[in-house]
Amino acid sequence: MPMQAGERLVTSPKDVVLNAWKTFSSRDAKRIAALFTDDAEWIAPKGNAAAVALDHTDHMVGADQIARFIAQEMHRMFSSVDIAFRGVYADGDVVIVEERMRATLAGGKPYENDYCFVFTVAGDRIGKVREYMDTRKGWRMVFGEGA
Numbered sequence: 001m002p003m004q005a006g007e008r009l010v011t012s013p014k015d016v017v018l019n020a021w022k023t024f025s026s027r028d029a030k031r032i033a034a035l036f037t038d039d040a041e042w043i044a045p046k047g048n049a050a051a052v053a054l055d056h057t058d059h060m061v062g063a064d065q066i067a068r069f070i071a072q073e074m075h076r077m078f079s080s081v082d083i084a085f086r087g088v089y090a091d092g093d094v095v096i097v098e099e100r101m102r103a104t105l106a107g108g109k110p111y112e113n114d115y116c117f118v119f120t121v122a123g124d125r126i127g128k129v130r131e132y133m134d135t136r137k138g139w140r141m142v143f144g145e146g147a
Contacts (some may be wrong), residue, residue: 011124013090013119013121014088014090016035016121017090017097017121020119027071027072028071032070032071033064033066035063036063036066036127037063037122037126037127038063039062040061040066040128040129041059041127041128042129042131043128043131045058045132048133048135048139049141049142050074050138052142053142054076066129077105078111079103079106080103081101081102082101082103083100084102085098085099086099093121095119096116096117096118097119099114100112100114101113101114101115105142110141111141112141113134113138114133114134115132115133116131116132
């Protein structure tokens with residue numbers, strides 16, 4: 001039976017998250033926002049280097065705010081972003097992604113850090129993301145050894 005207009009293909013939570021990572025690289029805020037529930041939350045460690053350097057919140061609320069950060073704001077700090085997955089694990093509506101991000105900082109210095117993201121999927125969209133990283137390592141790379 002063909003899908004009706006506006007009907008979404010039901011996929012597993014793991015597929016929803018893997019598709020999201022592909023869509024993030026498009027830097028298309030409208031497409032990225034469509035991946036999240038309207039009231040989605042993205043929670044990163046308080047005082048992390050990216051939030052401080054960009055004068056940005058560490059707790060984003062709403063699909064549009066999250067999409068704007070992924071599509072535009074983070075690229076003021078990071079260019080040549082390369083994401084390497086170490087593992088993707090799913091249990092029910094929770095999907096965990098372990099990855100290493102390499103990038104070039106705005107000043108030209110290299111950036112490399114390991115991350116863990118815990119996604120909670122609601123239907124075919126992401127409802128919550130909890131982000132974890134080595135905050136001290138990130139701080140040193142962004143602000144220097146003495147920071």
